[in-house]
Amino acid sequence: MKYDKIRGSSIAEMMMQLRSQYGQSVYIIQTREIKQGGLFGSDLLAKKQYEIEYMVSEGDAPYGKAKPQRPAGRTVLERSLPTLSERRGEGGSGVQAGAVRPSTVVAAARSEPEATKSREARRDILSSSASGTGSTSGSTSGSTMETNLNDLDALIDSLKALKTRTVETRPSRDPYQEPVKETPVAPADTVSPILTSPVRPARAPLNDVMEAPTREELEALFRVDAEEEPEPIAVRPTGGERHQDRNPLARIRDRLIENQGSVAFVDRFLQRLERSLSEEDRLHPNRVRSRSIEKMKDMIRVTPVIEREHGERKIVFFVGPNGSGKTTSLAKLAYRYQLEEAPAISLYSLDLHRVAATEQLKTYAAVLQVPFFSPLFESDFREYLDRDGSQLIFVDTSGMGLRNADRRDELVRFIECVKDSVEVHLVLPVSISPSLTEKYLEFFEPTGFEKILLTRLDEADFLANFIEVADKWKRPFSFLNNSPEVSSPLMNAGPEDLARMVLGLNS
Known part of the structure; x- marks a missing residue:
């Protein structure tokens, strides 16, 4: 540790x-x-x-929250590569291997007689031109003539494309969808007979003829969009978040867990609450809240009074851990009884380990104008009680930790030497942890405490664990102190007030 x-x-x-x-x-x-x-x-x-x-x-180790990792989104380059690779093929050129060039398709589409005549005429012209120069051999002239014929075919096809102005309509950028082309027909009197060609056959399938990528596609391929961000991950709400707005029982459960109530205690309370609700009540959140207050109120007992018969003498001990507020609560309680009932009151201090606490209580006694005693031994304590004629005696004790069993045993001997009626209040601050709450109840059990006095309600609202241990140990709450200032009075709170505080409905 x-x-x-x-x-x-x-x-x-x-x-x-x-x-x-x-x-x-x-x-x-x-x-x-x-x-x-x-x-x-x-x-x-x-x-x-x-x-x-x-x-x-x-x-x-101290807690820490890990930052969520988001998978990086695909960039434009990564999304474009599969489409373009399919369109470009494995060879790295703009056209797939084995694909037919557009000029070849156009040439094949023309009628055979007209193509044969035009080709023979152009071959004669080129042959005469090549023979006149005499600068090349016969084989070279033949290859040059074939190359010029191919270029001339491509030029004719380009002129026809400019004349017809084929319009491609692209409703979507899906690479697997075949684009639709519309070819407007020009009037017959405006078309030159040389450029006029018969009706073209149906277009070859995409797997046979693939067009080169457009300029926009090439720009998208080599451009990295800096403004593009990966799509945010849609976080699905957890089970509690999904049901919190539509199920008031889930909200009550979350509140009790946040209020440091154990899971067993919360489940036991919700079972009681669900058994008391009808199907109609579950549809109305206000009815669920009202019924939850009633069920929580049944588990809380508050007795803000020192029980004594008329004319009976009562010795009230305040025990608890260090700094729990025993002296302040004793002074407030003595002042209340002095104003309301006006009995003969005396203040005693058994705190033999802190001189400041004894002097503080002595000052309070002087302000209230009541007798004050500070015995050192059990015999002195019995002697003071025999001589004291007060009917209500408040006894302050020293603060103890879980390792001060010797102090607790000494306190038990002081309590046992009293012959009159005794009432012991265990003073606990609400800021104490749930694990230590039950340990202190076990530690002070030999003193015979009958009630629990809660202090520092203004510093924390962790009340579910106190409701749980009080119900488990069958001990009621006596008084509630919400401020360490002596001038501030004790709280006048009952079971319903505590139930609202536990359920977060005290607003």
């Missing part, structure tokens, strides 16, 4: 820092109020701060 301390100006902020860093694995040992920066080592002009002593397992 690792033990450490943290200091700050607010306990709530330090608790949030510890929760975010260690989660539920941190154990709060004690909290205390300290003063720093006093003039000449005194409390004059000293700054009030708070200190939290905690422990955590050495294997627990």
